[in-house]
Amino acid sequence: MANYTTLEIVQENPNSAVFFLYLNRPNHRNALSRDFFTEFPRALSSLDQNPDVNVIVLSGAGKHFCAGIDLKTLTSISDQFVSGDRGRAGEKFRREIKELQEAVTAIERCRKPVVASIHGACIGGGVDIVTACDIRYCSKDAFFSVKEVDLAITADLGTLQRLPSIVGYGNALELALTGRTFSSSEAKELGLVSRVFGSREELDNGVRVVAEGIGLKSPLAVRGTKAVLQRSRELNVEQGLDYVATWNSAMLLSDDLSEAVSAQAQKRKPVFAKL
Incomplete structure (x- = not known):
């Protein structure tokens, strides 16, 4: 596997299709450096293209998941655009923001x-x-903040676009x-997380069980479910039904379907080909 300065990829069990991707700057509470925004999409792409990977668990090394963008990174980015033609600086700055956005959208x-x-x-x-x-799952000690407004920033990497559909517009x-x-507990009440575990150890074990369970399912069905749900956010019900009909017309009649039906009939666990 490739070496990263801000991340670590771990396959805890060589027989498992679950891979762990760690934000790995524990001494900085995993604050996001400029290198992170280059490495993160590259790491995700490598896991996406790896046929041995069915599920990715994203976690943080050390005591925290992520303390936000590194202030040194924020300062270095802004310092690039303080002089020169304002229009050209603004256009270049917009491209910089779009690159950072793409790293998260990965x-x-x-x-x-x-x-x-x-x-x-x-x-x-x-x-x-x-x-x-x-x-999303969390431990009881987790705490959250959409902090950008306190740094005189309008959050621009996806929270303002994604959070409303998760917790509701008014709450966001x-x-x-x-x-x-x-x-x-409030994150759970709002629907930001699906479950709160009592400790970090319980979180790790609980997430591992869920991820392993997903990893044993048909990769085609899991891939399709993620893709259709994402697309359906932008469509009305009729359009969404049309989209999934088109998707399944291409994907449903697969070896995975035959294997799933056979396994059900034979009362055994199905074994699916890699994707």
Whole structure:
């Protein structure tokens, strides 16, 4: 596997299709450096293209999931655009922001499901990241904040676009305008996370069980479910039904379907080909 300065990829069990992707700057509470935005989409792409990978668990090394964007990174980016032609600087700055956005959107572009395992701080850019994930779990000690407004920034990496559909428009607006810290229990109440575990150890074990379960399912069906749900956010019901009909006309009649039916009849676990 490739070496990264801000990330680590771990396959804990050589017989498992679950791979763990760690934000790996624990001494900086996994704050997002400029290197992260280059490495993260590259790491996701490598996992996406790896046929041995069925599920990706995204977690943070050390005591926190992610403390947001590294302030040194923020300063270095802004310092690039303080002089020269304002129009050209603005156009270049917009391209820079779009590149950072693409790094987070890489989670959605990944065909494999990405499960966020959140403990400790999940602040600013950390919220951007987890709102792009497919499933979110956290430990009891987790806390969250859409912090950008306190840094005089309009959050621009995805939280303002994704959070409303997860927690509701009014809740998202309140969290984004106040920048307040909210707890794991409130995150569960809002629907930001699906479950809260009592400790980091319980979180790790619980997420592993869920991920392993998904990893044993048909890769084609899992891929299709993620793709259709994402597309359906932009479509009305009729359009969404048309989209899934087109999808299944291409994907449904597969060896996975035959294997699933045979396994059910024979009361055994199905074994699917790699994707």
